[in-house]
Amino acid sequence: MSQIDFDQLLAKLSAVSEEEFIDPGRLEWPAEVDPDAWYFTPELISLYGSDIWESMDEAQRKRLSLTEAVNFFSLNIHGEKHLISEISRRLYTGEESELSRYLLHFVDEETRHMMYFSGFCRRYAEKIYPDRTMHGEDSGDAELDMFLLFARINVFEEIVDHYNRIMAKDKRLAPVVREINRIHHVEELRHLNFGRNFLKHCLDRHIDDWDDARRQELRNHLSSYLQFVWKQYYNPEAYQDAGIDEAFEVWRVVANAPRAVQHRNEVNQKRLSYLRKLHLLEAA
Ligand SMILES: [Fe+2]
Numbered sequence: 001m002s003q004i005d006f007d008q009l010l011a012k013l014s015a016v017s018e019e020e021f022i023d024p025g026r027l028e029w030p031a032e033v034d035p036d037a038w039y040f041t042p043e044l045i046s047l048y049g050s051d052i053w054e055s056m057d058e059a060q061r062k063r064l065s066l067t068e069a070v071n072f073f074s075l076n077i078h079g080e081k082h083l084i085s086e087i088s089r090r091l092y093t094g095e096e097s098e099l100s101r102y103l104l105h106f107v108d109e110e111t112r113h114m115m116y117f118s119g120f121c122r123r124y125a126e127k128i129y130p131d132r133t134m135h136g137e138d139s140g141d142a143e144l145d146m147f148l149l150f151a152r153i154n155v156f157e158e159i160v161d162h163y164n165r166i167m168a169k170d171k172r173l174a175p176v177v178r179e180i181n182r183i184h185h186v187e188e189l190r191h192l193n194f195g196r197n198f199l200k201h202c203l204d205r206h207i208d209d210w211d212d213a214r215r216q217e218l219r220n221h222l223s224s225y226l227q228f229v230w231k232q233y234y235n236p237e238a239y240q241d242a243g244i245d246e247a248f249e250v251w252r253v254v255a256n257a258p259r260a261v262q263h264r265n266e267v268n269q270k271r272l273s274y275l276r277k278l279h280l281l282e283a284a
């Protein structure tokens with residue numbers, strides 16, 4: 001992708017962000033939790049299909065759906081918080097003003113997403129689950145670090161969007177949670193569009209100087225990051241808060257249960273094909 005094409009895409013994305021601003025102040029928040037409502041699509045709940053899930057009645061499953069929503073929104077808050085600080089320190093450091101202009105919108109949108117997510121967690125759970133992420137050090141090569149940052153963001157956002165897209169349409173869910181997922185999905189489509197094109201543009205620029213060894217390093221880095229992203233979808237505290245006995249024991253085994261492995265493989269297969277096409281992940 002040429003620099004001219006990339007700049008045109010950035011200008012277009014910035015224009016849409018400017019025209020289609022979504023105001024978090026307009027969201028309608030019900031006064032309290034509805035115990036009869038689902039807050040997370042049952043088939044996406046991390047325990048779905050496990051023995052413990054089969055032993056739960058509908059009221060317990062609905063209670064778990066609320067704590068799973070709080071976990072999902074919490075992991076988004078921590079991801080966005082990190083991304084905002086990492087992107088912000090790279091703004092206006094060089095010639096690429098069209099890039100900085102768009103990234104400013106990216107940061108602005110992530111800030112507003114944190115308002116929806118934290119608004120939900122504070123109101124209905126009075127907590128945000130702690131950050132369980134770890135972040136590596138910079139390599140010293142600014143362009144490589146920027147590339148890896150957006151490659152990780154792309155992995156993170158593709159998986160989140162799989163959940164958003166399904167939950168935005170799930171009529172079983174409480175309207176507020178459906179709306180949060182819908183709004184996030186709409187704005188994340190632009191971030192995903194940017195991310196895929198940024199990675200392609202960068203790889204094209206480095207076609208000659210990023211050799212096979214470097215490209216293998218990129219793949220190793222991203223496949224460990226992918227494992228790490230999935231770990232955050234299984235949270236023992238969320239199980240405990242839903243009233244599940246021996247929550248830590250449940251957590252210890254659930255991620256390796258056949259249904260959970262199959263679910264992750266299906267999502268990876270569906271959502272990470274572009275990264276595989278760029279040879280940034282191994283073929284599935
Ligand atoms: Fe976001």
Ligand SMILES: [Fe+2]
Binds near residue numbers: 110157187188191
């Ligand atoms: Fe995003």
